[in-house]
Amino acid sequence: MMIVDLIDEVDFKERLIALGAPVTQEQSLAQVQAAVLSWLQEYPEQTPFIKDLCLDMQKNETTVLPEVSCVVATFV
Structure with missing residues (x-):
């Protein structure tokens, strides 16, 4: 049995x-x-945290x- 770590819409949110x-x-x-x-735009100091999250999701x-990957790509 193979277990896959899957990030769906719920996990991303x-x-x-x-x-x-x-x-x-x-x-x-x-x-x-x-x-x-x-x-x-209102809180640009949060940008590194969002980018780190998205990059981590892409590289792991x-x-x-x-559909989640498309949204993630806009934040990187």
């Missing part, structure tokens, strides 16, 4: 919420993207769903 981003589980990925980009041996 949980990680953003843990960083203090103003997102909720109810938002679509497009809404999350817009909310985080707006938040980063995790599988990121394509």
